[in-house]
Amino acid sequence: MADETGHLPRGPSRMLKATVWSLQGLRAAWLHESSFRLEVYLFAILAPLGFWLGRDGVERVLLVGCLMLVLAVELLNSAIEAVIGRYGDEHHELAGRAKDMGSAAVFVLMLNVLLVWGALLLPRMQ
DSSP states (O other), X not given: OOOTTSOOOOSHHHHHXXXXXXXXXXXXXXXXXXXHHHXXXXXXXXXXXXXXXXXXXXXHHHHHHHHHHXXXXXXXXXXXXXXXXXXXXXXXXXXXXXXXXXXXXXXXXXXXXXXXXXXHHGXXXX
16 A cells, blocks of 8 residues: 555565565666667676776775666666657757766766776776
8 A cells, every 4th residue: 555645554564565576677778779789898897897897895886886877777778769769759949958968978988987996996007
């Protein structure tokens, strides 16, 4: 039974449902978004490398965490594109702007990956 705000009660059952919905979202992104698949492949290569190259826990979290942010924002970008696609393929200025901004958010985080990895690893090469 829902509470006064219309939400289902919290607890293990609700957390399980939320986990199932999240896994469905990951599966949908994997099946329908080639950019997401490419970023997962990069993550699969770079995350172990980040754990290996990080000198301590903080460095490891920075190296791997920035990669996870790219995946998270790619999921949001894909969600934006899916909602826009729901309303049709005809060009609309606002729809195009929203899709471009979502793509730009992913790009900014990719630049962040370069910044973090470069700031932590380049000084070691000198």
